[in-house]
Amino acid sequence: MEGLGKELAQHLADFNALLKTDVASYNRLAYELGAPTVFVGAPISPRAVSGR
DSSP, X not given: OHHXXXXXXXXXXXXXXXXXXXXXXXXXXXXXXXXXXXXXXXOOOOOOOOOO
């Protein structure tokens, strides 16, 4: 299970980087062109599960 936790953390880091860079770039360009922008919210982080 520890390996899955590390894999999840890496996927979330990649996803959050995409939100910070690619989506932000898209929104800047879309705003300049008068196109709809995308709201993505805060970065995602895993929560610890207790009792397992």
